[in-house]
Amino acid sequence: MARRWNSGITSLEFNQDQGCFTCCLKTGLRVYNVEPLVEKAHYSKEELGEVSLCEMVFRTNWLLLVRARRPCSLMLLDDQKRAFRAEIMFKSPIRALRARRDKVAVALSSSIQVLTLPSFTRVALVRTRPDARALVALASEPTAPHLLAAPAHRKGSLQLLDVTRSLRGAHSTSPVVMGCHQTELVCVSLSANGARLATASERGTLIRLWDTATKTMLHELRRGADYADVFCGNGVTVNDLSVPYTQHRFNRSGSLRPPRPWPRAAGGHLAAARAAPDLIMHALCAFIDDNTAIVICKDGTFHKFTFAHEGNYHRSDYQYFLQVGEDDEFWH
Numbered sequence: 574m575a576r577r578w579n580s581g582i583t584s585l586e587f588n589q590d591q592g593c594f595t596c597c598l599k600t601g602l603r604v605y606n607v608e609p610l611v612e613k614a615h616y617s618k619e620e621l622g623e624v625s626l627c628e629m630v631f632r633t634n635w636l637l638l639v640r641a642r643r644p645c646s647l648m649l650l651d652d653q654k655r656a657f658r659a660e661i662m663f664k665s666p667i668r669a670l671r672a673r674r675d676k677v678a679v680a681l682s683s684s685i686q687v688l689t690l691p692s693f694t695r696v697a698l699v700r701t702r703p704d705a706r707a708l709v710a711l712a713s714e715p716t717a718p719h720l721l722a723a724p725a726h727r728k729g730s731l732q733l734l735d736v737t738r739s740l741r742g743a744h745s746t747s748p749v750v751m752g753c754h755q756t757e758l759v760c761v762s763l764s765a766n767g768a769r770l771a772t773a774s775e776r777g778t779l780i781r782l783w784d785t786a787t788k789t790m791l792h793e794l795r796r797g798a799d800y801a802d803v804f805c806g807n808g809v810t811v812n813d814l815s816v817p818y819t820q821h822r823f824n825r826s827g828s829l830r831p832p833r834p835w836p837r838a839a840g841g842h843l844a845a846a847r848a849a850p851d852l853i854m855h856a857l858c859a860f861i862d863d864n865t866a867i868v869i870c871k872d873g874t875f876h877k878f879t880f881a882h883e884g885n886y887h888r889s890d891y892q893y894f895l896q897v898g899e900d901d902e903f904w905h
Contacts, residue, residue, distance in 0.1 A: 580873040580895060583641070587869075588629035589673065589713040589765070591859035594869055595636070596894070597624040602638065604629070604652075605894060608861050610875055612897050614652055628670040628677065630690065631713075637677055639667045647679060649691055661693040668707035673714075676736065678721055680707045685723050687736045697736040699748060702726050708758060712767030720767040720785060721748075729754035729774055731761065733785060751788050753781060869894070 581599040588594065593613065596603040602624045604614035614636075616624075623641035630637065634653035639646065644666035649659040669680035672690070679686045680701075687697035705724040712720040718735050725732040727750075734748035754774035762771040769791070770783040782792040855871040868876040877890035 580871070582871050582873060582895075583623065583625055584627070585855075585857055585869050585871060586626075586628060586670075587857060587859045589631050591861065591867070593629055593632060594857070594859075595627040595629055597627050597638075599623045599641075602627055602636075603895075604636070605897065607859070607867055610890075610892055610894060610897055612894075616655075620655075626667060626670055628672045630672050630674060630677075633674075635691065637670055637672055639670070647677075647688075647693070649693070659691055659693050661688065669709050671709050671711040673711055673719070676711070676719065678709050678711050678723075680709045680723070685709050685721070687721060697721070697734065699723050699732060699734055700726075706757065706759060708761045710761045710763040710770075712763050712765065714765045714767070717765065717767040720763060722761050722763055722770060723748075724758050724761075725750045727752070728757050731758065731770075731772060733770075733788075749788060751783065753783070754779075865889075 582596055583599060584597040586595050586597075587607075592607050594605050594607065596605065598618075600618040600623070601621050602614070602616040603612060605611065606613050621638070621640060624638055625641045625644065626639040628637040629635075634651055635658075636650040636652055638648055638650055640648070645663045647661050647663070647667055647670075648657050650656070651658045663679070663681055663686070665682040667679055667681060671678045671680075675690055676696070677688050677690055679688065683701055683703040685699040685701060686695055687699075688695055699721065701724050708722075708724050710722040712718060719737045721734045721736055723732055723734075724730070725748075729752065731751045731753050732748035733751065753772040754776075756774040756776050758772060759775050760771075760773040763769070763785075767785055770785050771780055772783065773780050778795060780794040781790055782794065783789065784791055857869050859867045861867055864880050866878045866880070868878065870876070873893050873895045875890070875892045875894045876888055878886050879889045880886045
């Protein structure tokens with residue numbers, strides 16, 4: 574078991590449709606297909622060095638990455654040619670990345686800059702608090718508003734901005750500020766179409782779902798009475814991972830219609846999957862369909878949970894993904 578904590582993983586991230594994920598390593602970079610789990614790309618330490626962050630652009634051959642030895646530099650890697658296409662330098666280290674097909678949001682120490690792809694031309698700038706967490710969300714569907722969500726200057730507040738309304742190369746227009754929680758935000762998630770927003774605070778007992786058009790709260794989902802640190806909240810059907818080591822699934826679709834005839838429970842809470850304490854030190858979750866959730870962990874483990882109509886669950890797959898070999902069949 575000790576080898577898992579020595580996996581060398583620096584960060585993990587799903588792509589926009591959650592069909593792939595990137596694994597940044599002290600020894601390079603790997604890209605995986607989710608269903609089935611196969612390795613799609615493999616870069617060694619000699620090629621890239623230690624990689625801190627990587628963001629895929631859907632299933633295209635573009636990979637946005639930050640290397641540990643150059644934390645202020647964002648690079649666009651063409652995986653098909655295995656060559657860098659563009660690079661841009663910032664004045665402070667890059668803390669987080671979120672992309673859609675034509676733009677990338679770059680979270681820095683006290684701002685978020687939005688750049689066009691692949692030219693890296695700045696189209697928006699949003700100021701953030703220097704001590705805020707590196708949170709940023711971007712609506713990713715091609716037909717969705719180019720909506721950006723990020724922490725505001727007051728604790729627990731969030732700012733929303735449509736970056737298409739900002740002037741090219743200039744400071745962005747004023748964002749709309751929403752008071753979401755009383756304590757610091759720890760998780761922000763936008764649905765792909767930008768219509769719904771999920772937020773969680775450092776207290777960790779509540780997840781709130783918002784309508785981005787009216788800026789009103791639609792639902793308040795209670796995940797428990799005890800303090801918890803929420804690692805990820807996921808999109809349309811709300812899914813969260815938290816300490817103490819529990820995955821919660823809530824049925825709140827973007828249209829407010831249940832995706833399947835799930836039974837109702839208090840607060841919309843459908844199921845809770847409890848993982849062993851040694852499995853979730855840092856994890857991300859995603860849905861591959863209405864009934865199946867994927868969890869990838871920084872210890873190198875891959876988990877698939879299937880939820881039943883009765884609200885129960887079972888783990889249908891478990892693998893150590895760093896040991897998965899290459900397979901080119903599913904790479905498009």
